[in-house]
Amino acid sequence: xxxxxxxxxxxxxxxxxxxxxxxxxxxxxxxxxxxxxxxxxxxxxxxxxxxxxxxxxxxxxxxxxxxxxxxxxxxxxxxxxxxxxxxxxxxxxxxxxxxxxxxxxxxxxxxxxxxxxxxxxxxxxxxxxxxxxxxxxxxxxxxxxxxxxxxxxxxxxxxxxxxxxxxxxxxxxxxxxxxxxxxxxxxxxxxxxxxxxxxxxxxxxxxxxxxxxxxxxxxxxxxxxxxxxxxxxxxxxxxxxxxxxxxxxxxxxxxx
Numbered sequence: 405x406x407x408x409x410x411x412x413x414x415x416x417x418x419x420x421x422x423x424x425x426x427x428x429x430x431x432x433x434x435x436x437x438x439x440x441x442x443x444x445x446x447x448x449x450x451x452x453x454x455x456x457x458x459x460x461x462x463x464x465x466x467x468x469x470x471x472x473x474x475x476x477x478x479x480x481x482x483x484x485x486x487x488x489x490x491x492x493x494x495x496x497x498x499x500x501x502x503x504x505x506x507x508x509x510x511x512x513x514x515x516x517x518x519x520x521x522x523x524x525x526x527x528x529x530x531x532x533x534x535x536x537x538x539x540x541x542x543x544x545x546x547x548x549x550x551x552x553x554x555x556x557x558x559x560x561x562x563x564x565x566x567x568x569x570x571x572x573x574x575x576x577x578x579x580x581x582x583x584x585x586x587x588x589x590x591x592x593x594x595x596x597x598x599x600x601x602x603x604x605x606x607x608x609x610x611x612x613x614x615x616x617x618x619x620x621x622x623x624x625x626x627x628x629x630x631x632x633x634x635x636x637x638x639x640x641x642x643x644x645x646x647x648x649x650x651x652x653x654x655x656x657x658x659x660x
Contacts, residue, residue, distance in 0.1 A: 409449065411448045411453070412445065412446070413428075413446060413448065415448075416448040416452055419453055420453055420457055420460070421460075427456070433469055433473060434473060434477075435455070435459055435472060435473055435476060436452060436455055436456065436459075437451065437452065462475070465602065501546070501547055501548060501549060503546050504548045504551070505542050505543070505544050505545070506542065506543055506545065507541065507543070508542075508543055510543075511534075511543045511545075514555060515555060515558065515564070517563070517564040518554065518558075524564045524565060524568065527565075528568065531568065533545070550571070581621075581625060582621070585617060585621045589613070589614065589617055593610060594610070597610055641653075
């Protein structure tokens with residue numbers, strides 16, 4: 405199911421492998437967001453399907469519906485897993501970005517290249533970076549961090565379409581990196597925990613390890629990317645200097 409596909413309650417139940425009454429139960433308990441209503445018919449999307457599957461997995465692992473609701477409510481508020489479970493606090497990799505609403509005029513002032521091209525606007529919406537209010541008067545920026553970075557890149561002279569091309573490619577590549585770290589967690593931490601019978605005494609330690617994994621993964625990727633950028637930039641400068649027959653200062657080094 406893609407992000408844009410919509411399902412009726414029957415289709416959603418079938419896709420999730422549950423009965424319709426289960427979907428209605430989860431909605432009545434506040435575990436599932438309400439559908440988008442068109443007339444008398446409610447339509448569900450990939451978010452609802454993902455939520456249903458997550459609830460099923462958590463139930464299989466022994467979580468009560470009340471416990472699942474507390475976990476999901478905290479995640480919806482952007483809280484970390486430790487904060488939701490009461491075993492810690494502080495900034496977390498797992499906290500979602502808070503969307504930022506603004507008028508079309510404000511967006512155009514911040515990112516004129518993006519707002520001026522309908523195709524760029526469409527791609528930005530399709531990528532989940534922007535959305536429009538129901539009346540079309542406001543823009544909801546789903547990723548304010550992308551807005552900040554996008555402004556900087558545009559200021560450097562990069563076309564908006566190129567920025568979106570790179571974002572789309574990087575999203576695929578970083579998803580692969582995230583999958584690798586998840587496999588490491590599953591193999592070396594989660595699997596032994598399950599094989600040991602999921603002892604309650606180990607839950608806090610496991611949640612702590614999961615909390616640390618995000619920042620550690622970010623640090624590894626950041627250090628690796630920084631090193632790769634340095635090497636790539638130096639190779640580029642050396643090649644251009646040789647081609648042009650001039651002495652070009654290397655990036656990061658002061659010009660004498």
